[in-house]
Amino acid sequence: MSTTAFSAAVAQARDLLRWRSPLRTELWAARLTAGLEPDEVEPFLRELAEDGSAESRLTLAALAAIDRTGWTGTRPLPDADDESADPTADQHVPDGDRRGPEPGAPGTKDREASATSGTQDREALGASEGQEPESDEGPLRILGVEVPGTTYADLVLPGWVGRMGQVTCEGAWYGKADPYGEQTLAVLSFRYGNGKEPHLLVVGIDQPNGGLAVDAVVEEVKFLDDLGLRPAEPGVVAGRVLDGFELGDRIMGAQVADTLAAVRPLAVARALAVPGLVRQAPDGTMADFHDLPDVPGAREAFEKLVEFVGGRPLWWSPARVSQFLTSWLPREAILSDPAVAAMPEVVRAWSRFNGGHPAVLHQIDLDAPRLPALMADESLAGLGKRIARRQL
Numbered sequence: 001m002s003t004t005a006f007s008a009a010v011a012q013a014r015d016l017l018r019w020r021s022p023l024r025t026e027l028w029a030a031r032l033t034a035g036l037e038p039d040e041v042e043p044f045l046r047e048l049a050e051d052g053s054a055e056s057r058l059t060l061a062a063l064a065a066i067d068r069t070g071w072t073g074t075r076p077l078p079d080a081d082d083e084s085a086d087p088t089a090d091q092h093v094p095d096g097d098r099r100g101p102e103p104g105a106p107g108t109k110d111r112e113a114s115a116t117s118g119t120q121d122r123e124a125l126g127a128s129e130g131q132e133p134e135s136d137e138g139p140l141r142i143l144g145v146e147v148p149g150t151t152y153a154d155l156v157l158p159g160w161v162g163r164m165g166q167v168t169c170e171g172a173w174y175g176k177a178d179p180y181g182e183q184t185l186a187v188l189s190f191r192y193g194n195g196k197e198p199h200l201l202v203v204g205i206d207q208p209n210g211g212l213a214v215d216a217v218v219e220e221v222k223f224l225d226d227l228g229l230r231p232a233e234p235g236v237v238a239g240r241v242l243d244g245f246e247l248g249d250r251i252m253g254a255q256v257a258d259t260l261a262a263v264r265p266l267a268v269a270r271a272l273a274v275p276g277l278v279r280q281a282p283d284g285t286m287a288d289f290h291d292l293p294d295v296p297g298a299r300e301a302f303e304k305l306v307e308f309v310g311g312r313p314l315w316w317s318p319a320r321v322s323q324f325l326t327s328w329l330p331r332e333a334i335l336s337d338p339a340v341a342a343m344p345e346v347v348r349a350w351s352r353f354n355g356g357h358p359a360v361l362h363q364i365d366l367d368a369p370r371l372p373a374l375m376a377d378e379s380l381a382g383l384g385k386r387i388a389r390r391q392l
Contacts, residue, residue: 033066041144061164169274180316239278307333316354
Protein backbone atom coordinates (compact mmCIF):
# COMPACT_ATOMS: atom_id res chain seq x y z
CA MET A 1 0.00 0.00 0.00
CA SER A 2 1.34 3.42 -0.87
CA THR A 3 2.50 5.92 1.75
CA THR A 4 -0.41 8.14 0.72
CA ALA A 5 -2.91 5.41 1.49
CA PHE A 6 -1.18 4.65 4.78
CA SER A 7 -1.36 8.30 5.76
CA ALA A 8 -5.05 8.38 4.90
CA ALA A 9 -5.69 5.33 7.11
CA VAL A 10 -3.84 6.96 10.01
CA ALA A 11 -5.84 10.17 9.56
CA GLN A 12 -9.08 8.20 9.62
CA ALA A 13 -7.94 6.30 12.73
CA ARG A 14 -7.28 9.65 14.41
CA ASP A 15 -10.90 10.63 13.82
CA LEU A 16 -12.06 7.25 15.11
CA LEU A 17 -10.12 7.77 18.34
CA ARG A 18 -12.35 10.78 18.96
CA TRP A 19 -15.55 8.87 18.13
CA ARG A 20 -14.64 5.98 20.46
CA SER A 21 -17.17 3.74 18.76
CA PRO A 22 -16.34 0.01 18.46
CA LEU A 23 -18.96 -0.50 15.76
CA ARG A 24 -17.90 2.45 13.64
CA THR A 25 -14.27 1.33 13.92
CA GLU A 26 -15.04 -2.27 12.96
CA LEU A 27 -17.02 -1.15 9.90
CA TRP A 28 -14.09 1.03 8.88
CA ALA A 29 -11.68 -1.87 9.33
CA ALA A 30 -13.90 -4.07 7.15
CA ARG A 31 -13.75 -1.54 4.32
CA LEU A 32 -10.02 -1.19 4.82
CA THR A 33 -9.60 -4.97 4.60
CA ALA A 34 -11.68 -5.16 1.45
CA GLY A 35 -9.50 -2.54 -0.21
CA LEU A 36 -6.22 -4.36 0.39
CA GLU A 37 -4.77 -6.33 -2.50
CA PRO A 38 -2.89 -9.49 -1.45
CA ASP A 39 0.51 -7.97 -2.22
CA GLU A 40 -0.36 -4.85 -0.21
CA VAL A 41 -1.14 -6.55 3.09
CA GLU A 42 2.39 -7.24 4.34
CA PRO A 43 3.85 -3.78 3.51
CA PHE A 44 0.84 -2.06 5.05
CA LEU A 45 1.00 -4.07 8.28
CA ARG A 46 4.76 -3.55 8.48
CA GLU A 47 4.34 0.21 8.15
CA LEU A 48 1.70 0.23 10.87
CA ALA A 49 3.96 -1.77 13.19
CA GLU A 50 6.94 0.48 12.54
CA ASP A 51 4.89 3.64 13.07
CA GLY A 52 3.77 2.54 16.53
CA SER A 53 1.45 5.50 17.11
CA ALA A 54 -1.94 5.24 18.78
CA GLU A 55 -3.56 5.56 15.37
CA SER A 56 -1.49 2.72 13.91
CA ARG A 57 -2.13 0.46 16.87
CA LEU A 58 -5.85 1.19 16.68
CA THR A 59 -5.75 0.20 13.00
CA LEU A 60 -4.00 -3.07 13.83
CA ALA A 61 -6.46 -3.78 16.63
CA ALA A 62 -9.46 -3.08 14.39
CA LEU A 63 -8.13 -5.25 11.56
CA ALA A 64 -7.47 -8.06 14.03
CA ALA A 65 -10.92 -7.74 15.59
CA ILE A 66 -12.68 -8.56 12.33
CA ASP A 67 -10.09 -11.15 11.25
CA ARG A 68 -11.11 -13.65 13.92
CA THR A 69 -8.87 -16.44 12.61
CA GLY A 70 -5.86 -14.14 12.67
CA TRP A 71 -5.07 -14.51 16.37
CA THR A 72 -2.44 -17.10 17.23
CA GLY A 73 -4.35 -18.04 20.38
CA THR A 74 -7.99 -18.65 21.10
CA ARG A 75 -8.41 -15.65 23.38
CA PRO A 76 -10.34 -12.80 21.71
CA LEU A 77 -9.64 -9.13 22.15
CA PRO A 78 -9.70 -8.23 25.87
CA ASP A 79 -12.95 -6.86 27.24
CA ALA A 80 -12.21 -3.84 29.41
CA ASP A 81 -15.17 -2.72 31.48
CA ASP A 82 -13.65 0.34 33.16
CA GLU A 83 -15.25 3.47 31.66
CA SER A 84 -13.87 5.91 34.25
CA ALA A 85 -11.21 7.26 31.92
CA ASP A 86 -13.44 7.01 28.86
CA PRO A 87 -16.56 9.10 29.52
CA THR A 88 -17.55 9.44 25.85
CA ALA A 89 -17.02 5.80 24.94
CA ASP A 90 -19.41 4.10 22.55
CA GLN A 91 -21.14 7.18 21.23
CA HIS A 92 -24.28 6.47 19.26
CA VAL A 93 -23.66 6.15 15.54
CA PRO A 94 -26.27 8.32 13.79
CA ASP A 95 -28.47 7.06 10.96
CA GLY A 96 -26.77 7.37 7.62
CA ASP A 97 -23.36 7.88 9.21
CA ARG A 98 -22.26 4.33 9.92
CA ARG A 99 -19.50 4.38 7.35
CA GLY A 100 -17.16 6.43 9.51
CA PRO A 101 -14.42 8.65 8.04
CA GLU A 102 -14.14 8.45 4.28
CA PRO A 103 -10.78 7.72 2.64
CA GLY A 104 -8.68 10.86 2.62
CA ALA A 105 -10.55 12.52 5.48
CA PRO A 106 -8.38 15.30 6.90
CA GLY A 107 -6.74 14.74 10.26
CA THR A 108 -5.95 17.28 12.88
CA LYS A 109 -2.21 16.63 13.18
CA ASP A 110 0.64 15.63 10.97
CA ARG A 111 1.64 11.98 11.05
CA GLU A 112 4.91 12.84 12.79
CA ALA A 113 3.07 14.67 15.55
CA SER A 114 0.81 11.67 16.15
CA ALA A 115 3.71 9.38 17.04
CA THR A 116 3.65 10.18 20.77
CA SER A 117 5.18 8.50 23.77
CA GLY A 118 3.83 5.26 25.21
CA THR A 119 2.04 7.04 28.07
CA GLN A 120 0.47 9.57 25.72
CA ASP A 121 -0.64 6.78 23.38
CA ARG A 122 -2.38 4.99 26.24
CA GLU A 123 -4.25 8.19 27.10
CA ALA A 124 -5.28 8.67 23.46
CA LEU A 125 -6.73 5.18 23.46
CA GLY A 126 -8.71 5.91 26.62
CA ALA A 127 -6.56 3.87 29.01
CA SER A 128 -6.28 4.17 32.75
CA GLU A 129 -4.08 2.40 35.25
CA GLY A 130 -4.79 -1.29 35.61
CA GLN A 131 -6.23 -1.70 32.11
CA GLU A 132 -3.32 -3.57 30.57
CA PRO A 133 -4.52 -6.72 28.79
CA GLU A 134 -3.18 -10.06 29.82
CA SER A 135 0.17 -10.85 28.27
CA ASP A 136 0.14 -12.74 25.00
CA GLU A 137 3.64 -12.91 23.59
CA GLY A 138 2.68 -14.91 20.48
CA PRO A 139 3.18 -13.10 17.18
CA LEU A 140 0.17 -11.20 15.90
CA ARG A 141 -1.20 -12.43 12.58
CA ILE A 142 -3.69 -10.45 10.50
CA LEU A 143 -5.09 -11.59 7.15
CA GLY A 144 -2.71 -14.54 7.24
CA VAL A 145 0.37 -12.31 7.58
CA GLU A 146 2.55 -12.12 10.67
CA VAL A 147 2.90 -8.52 11.84
CA PRO A 148 6.67 -8.02 12.22
CA GLY A 149 7.86 -7.51 15.77
CA THR A 150 4.33 -7.20 17.14
CA THR A 151 2.49 -9.31 19.70
CA TYR A 152 -1.03 -9.16 21.02
CA ALA A 153 0.23 -7.41 24.16
CA ASP A 154 1.93 -4.70 22.10
CA LEU A 155 -1.44 -3.35 20.99
CA VAL A 156 -2.21 -2.17 24.56
CA LEU A 157 -5.98 -2.33 24.12
CA PRO A 158 -7.91 -0.53 26.85
CA GLY A 159 -11.46 0.74 27.26
CA TRP A 160 -13.70 0.88 24.21
CA VAL A 161 -11.02 -0.53 21.89
CA GLY A 162 -11.06 -3.81 23.76
CA ARG A 163 -14.75 -4.26 23.05
CA MET A 164 -14.28 -4.54 19.30
CA GLY A 165 -15.41 -8.01 18.29
CA GLN A 166 -16.76 -8.70 21.77
CA VAL A 167 -20.44 -9.06 20.91
CA THR A 168 -23.33 -11.22 22.02
CA CYS A 169 -25.92 -12.46 19.53
CA GLU A 170 -29.35 -11.59 20.90
CA GLY A 171 -31.59 -13.00 18.18
CA ALA A 172 -31.95 -14.14 14.60
CA TRP A 173 -34.56 -13.94 11.84
CA TYR A 174 -34.91 -15.46 8.39
CA GLY A 175 -37.39 -15.08 5.56
CA LYS A 176 -38.22 -13.65 2.15
CA ALA A 177 -36.74 -10.41 0.92
CA ASP A 178 -39.28 -10.17 -1.93
CA PRO A 179 -42.75 -11.58 -2.61
CA TYR A 180 -41.45 -14.65 -4.47
CA GLY A 181 -38.49 -15.42 -2.21
CA GLU A 182 -35.95 -15.11 -4.99
CA GLN A 183 -33.79 -13.53 -2.33
CA THR A 184 -33.98 -14.34 1.37
CA LEU A 185 -32.71 -12.32 4.31
CA ALA A 186 -30.63 -13.71 7.15
CA VAL A 187 -30.62 -11.30 10.09
CA LEU A 188 -28.58 -11.46 13.29
CA SER A 189 -28.85 -9.04 16.20
CA PHE A 190 -25.78 -8.13 18.27
CA ARG A 191 -24.87 -6.04 21.27
CA TYR A 192 -21.52 -5.24 22.86
CA GLY A 193 -20.74 -6.41 26.37
CA ASN A 194 -21.54 -3.05 27.90
CA GLY A 195 -24.98 -3.06 26.26
CA LYS A 196 -24.23 -0.19 23.88
CA GLU A 197 -24.41 0.10 20.09
CA PRO A 198 -26.94 -2.68 19.39
CA HIS A 199 -26.98 -3.47 15.68
CA LEU A 200 -28.22 -5.86 13.03
CA LEU A 201 -26.30 -7.77 10.41
CA VAL A 202 -28.58 -8.26 7.39
CA VAL A 203 -27.37 -10.56 4.60
CA GLY A 204 -29.22 -11.08 1.33
CA ILE A 205 -29.02 -14.66 0.05
CA ASP A 206 -29.81 -15.39 -3.60
CA GLN A 207 -32.00 -18.46 -4.16
CA PRO A 208 -32.07 -19.04 -7.96
CA ASN A 209 -28.27 -19.28 -7.97
CA GLY A 210 -28.02 -21.78 -5.14
CA GLY A 211 -28.01 -19.68 -2.00
CA LEU A 212 -24.98 -17.40 -2.35
CA ALA A 213 -24.65 -14.20 -0.34
CA VAL A 214 -25.20 -11.22 -2.63
CA ASP A 215 -25.40 -8.24 -0.26
CA ALA A 216 -24.91 -7.31 3.39
CA VAL A 217 -25.56 -4.26 5.54
CA VAL A 218 -25.21 -3.30 9.19
CA GLU A 219 -28.25 -1.43 10.47
CA GLU A 220 -29.94 -0.21 13.61
CA VAL A 221 -32.29 -2.64 15.36
CA LYS A 222 -35.39 -0.70 14.29
CA PHE A 223 -34.59 -1.69 10.68
CA LEU A 224 -36.03 -5.11 11.55
CA ASP A 225 -39.52 -3.65 11.99
CA ASP A 226 -40.03 -3.29 8.23
CA LEU A 227 -38.79 -6.73 7.18
CA GLY A 228 -41.60 -9.02 8.39
CA LEU A 229 -39.28 -11.93 9.10
CA ARG A 230 -39.84 -14.87 11.43
CA PRO A 231 -37.55 -15.60 14.40
CA ALA A 232 -35.06 -18.39 13.79
CA GLU A 233 -32.25 -20.21 15.56
CA PRO A 234 -29.16 -17.94 15.62
CA GLY A 235 -26.74 -20.80 14.94
CA VAL A 236 -28.71 -21.85 11.86
CA VAL A 237 -28.97 -18.30 10.49
CA ALA A 238 -25.27 -17.65 11.10
CA GLY A 239 -24.48 -20.91 9.33
CA ARG A 240 -26.51 -19.82 6.32
CA VAL A 241 -24.56 -16.57 6.21
CA LEU A 242 -21.26 -18.46 6.17
CA ASP A 243 -22.61 -20.98 3.65
CA GLY A 244 -23.67 -18.10 1.40
CA PHE A 245 -20.23 -16.50 1.44
CA GLU A 246 -18.51 -19.84 0.92
CA LEU A 247 -20.67 -20.63 -2.10
CA GLY A 248 -19.92 -17.24 -3.61
CA ASP A 249 -16.21 -17.96 -3.30
CA ARG A 250 -16.66 -21.11 -5.38
CA ILE A 251 -18.56 -19.41 -8.21
CA MET A 252 -16.45 -17.47 -10.68
CA GLY A 253 -18.03 -14.20 -11.71
CA ALA A 254 -20.85 -14.40 -9.18
CA GLN A 255 -23.08 -11.33 -9.45
CA VAL A 256 -23.14 -9.58 -6.08
CA ALA A 257 -23.78 -6.04 -4.88
CA ASP A 258 -20.91 -3.59 -5.23
CA THR A 259 -21.22 -2.84 -1.51
CA LEU A 260 -20.81 -6.45 -0.36
CA ALA A 261 -17.01 -6.57 -0.25
CA ALA A 262 -16.79 -3.68 2.21
CA VAL A 263 -19.11 -5.37 4.72
CA ARG A 264 -18.12 -8.99 4.22
CA PRO A 265 -15.16 -9.13 6.70
CA LEU A 266 -17.37 -7.86 9.51
CA ALA A 267 -20.28 -10.08 8.44
CA VAL A 268 -18.09 -13.19 8.56
CA ALA A 269 -16.64 -12.19 11.93
CA ARG A 270 -20.11 -11.67 13.36
CA ALA A 271 -21.39 -14.99 12.04
CA LEU A 272 -18.39 -16.79 13.50
CA ALA A 273 -19.12 -15.18 16.88
CA VAL A 274 -22.52 -16.89 17.12
CA PRO A 275 -22.42 -20.01 19.34
CA GLY A 276 -23.82 -23.31 18.12
CA LEU A 277 -23.13 -22.78 14.42
CA VAL A 278 -25.02 -25.15 12.13
CA ARG A 279 -23.64 -25.40 8.61
CA GLN A 280 -25.71 -26.60 5.64
CA ALA A 281 -28.86 -26.65 7.76
CA PRO A 282 -31.98 -27.89 5.95
CA ASP A 283 -34.86 -25.45 5.59
CA GLY A 284 -37.80 -26.76 7.62
CA THR A 285 -40.48 -24.76 5.80
CA MET A 286 -41.87 -27.80 4.01
CA ALA A 287 -42.27 -29.63 7.32
CA ASP A 288 -44.55 -26.82 8.53
CA PHE A 289 -46.98 -27.42 5.68
CA HIS A 290 -50.01 -29.39 6.93
CA ASP A 291 -52.71 -28.47 4.40
CA LEU A 292 -52.32 -31.36 1.99
CA PRO A 293 -55.56 -31.86 0.01
CA ASP A 294 -57.57 -34.92 0.99
CA VAL A 295 -57.60 -36.49 -2.49
CA PRO A 296 -56.13 -39.73 -3.89
CA GLY A 297 -52.49 -39.38 -4.92
CA ALA A 298 -51.90 -36.17 -2.95
CA ARG A 299 -49.10 -37.59 -0.79
CA GLU A 300 -47.26 -39.00 -3.82
CA ALA A 301 -47.62 -35.68 -5.63
CA PHE A 302 -46.36 -33.73 -2.61
CA GLU A 303 -43.26 -35.92 -2.35
CA LYS A 304 -42.31 -34.92 -5.90
CA LEU A 305 -42.90 -31.27 -5.05
CA VAL A 306 -40.57 -31.62 -2.06
CA GLU A 307 -37.95 -33.21 -4.30
CA PHE A 308 -38.16 -30.33 -6.76
CA VAL A 309 -38.14 -27.56 -4.16
CA GLY A 310 -35.12 -29.02 -2.39
CA GLY A 311 -33.40 -26.79 0.13
CA ARG A 312 -34.89 -23.54 -1.20
CA PRO A 313 -38.62 -23.76 -0.42
CA LEU A 314 -39.17 -20.00 0.04
CA TRP A 315 -38.33 -19.39 -3.61
CA TRP A 316 -41.72 -19.85 -5.27
CA SER A 317 -42.35 -17.58 -8.24
CA PRO A 318 -44.56 -17.89 -11.35
CA ALA A 319 -41.51 -18.88 -13.38
CA ARG A 320 -40.57 -21.62 -10.91
CA VAL A 321 -44.11 -22.96 -10.77
CA SER A 322 -44.18 -23.13 -14.57
CA GLN A 323 -40.82 -24.89 -14.64
CA PHE A 324 -42.10 -27.49 -12.19
CA LEU A 325 -45.38 -28.23 -14.00
CA THR A 326 -44.26 -28.03 -17.63
CA SER A 327 -40.60 -29.07 -17.57
CA TRP A 328 -39.35 -30.80 -14.43
CA LEU A 329 -42.28 -33.16 -13.86
CA PRO A 330 -42.43 -34.46 -17.49
CA ARG A 331 -38.65 -34.82 -17.58
CA GLU A 332 -37.90 -36.27 -14.14
CA ALA A 333 -40.99 -37.64 -12.37
CA ILE A 334 -42.70 -41.01 -12.58
CA LEU A 335 -46.19 -40.57 -11.14
CA SER A 336 -49.34 -42.63 -10.87
CA ASP A 337 -52.47 -41.34 -12.59
CA PRO A 338 -54.04 -40.30 -9.24
CA ALA A 339 -50.88 -38.33 -8.37
CA VAL A 340 -50.94 -36.54 -11.73
CA ALA A 341 -54.58 -35.67 -11.17
CA ALA A 342 -53.89 -34.44 -7.63
CA MET A 343 -50.81 -32.40 -8.51
CA PRO A 344 -52.59 -29.10 -9.40
CA GLU A 345 -54.44 -29.02 -6.08
CA VAL A 346 -51.30 -29.93 -4.18
CA VAL A 347 -49.37 -27.13 -5.88
CA ARG A 348 -52.20 -24.67 -5.21
CA ALA A 349 -52.29 -25.62 -1.52
CA TRP A 350 -48.51 -25.22 -1.22
CA SER A 351 -48.68 -21.88 -3.04
CA ARG A 352 -51.33 -20.56 -0.66
CA PHE A 353 -49.19 -21.62 2.28
CA ASN A 354 -46.15 -19.95 0.73
CA GLY A 355 -47.76 -16.54 0.32
CA GLY A 356 -50.70 -17.13 -1.97
CA HIS A 357 -49.55 -14.57 -4.52
CA PRO A 358 -52.12 -14.07 -7.30
CA ALA A 359 -49.51 -14.28 -10.04
CA VAL A 360 -48.40 -17.70 -8.81
CA LEU A 361 -51.95 -19.03 -8.58
CA HIS A 362 -52.70 -17.65 -12.04
CA GLN A 363 -49.67 -19.45 -13.45
CA ILE A 364 -50.94 -22.72 -12.00
CA ASP A 365 -54.28 -22.16 -13.72
CA LEU A 366 -52.46 -21.64 -17.03
CA ASP A 367 -50.13 -24.66 -16.81
CA ALA A 368 -52.05 -27.30 -14.84
CA PRO A 369 -54.46 -28.29 -17.65
CA ARG A 370 -51.47 -29.30 -19.80
CA LEU A 371 -49.92 -31.58 -17.17
CA PRO A 372 -51.61 -34.93 -18.08
CA ALA A 373 -50.61 -34.61 -21.75
CA LEU A 374 -47.06 -33.56 -20.87
CA MET A 375 -46.65 -36.48 -18.46
CA ALA A 376 -47.89 -38.88 -21.14
CA ASP A 377 -45.42 -37.59 -23.74
CA GLU A 378 -42.51 -40.03 -23.50
CA SER A 379 -40.34 -37.85 -25.74
CA LEU A 380 -40.06 -35.35 -22.87
CA ALA A 381 -38.66 -37.90 -20.42
CA GLY A 382 -35.05 -37.43 -19.43
CA LEU A 383 -32.46 -40.21 -19.45
CA GLY A 384 -32.83 -40.94 -15.74
CA LYS A 385 -36.59 -41.27 -16.05
CA ARG A 386 -36.27 -43.59 -19.06
CA ILE A 387 -33.82 -45.85 -17.25
CA ALA A 388 -36.04 -45.96 -14.17
CA ARG A 389 -39.06 -46.93 -16.28
CA ARG A 390 -37.18 -49.88 -17.79
CA GLN A 391 -36.42 -51.13 -14.30
CA LEU A 392 -40.07 -51.09 -13.19
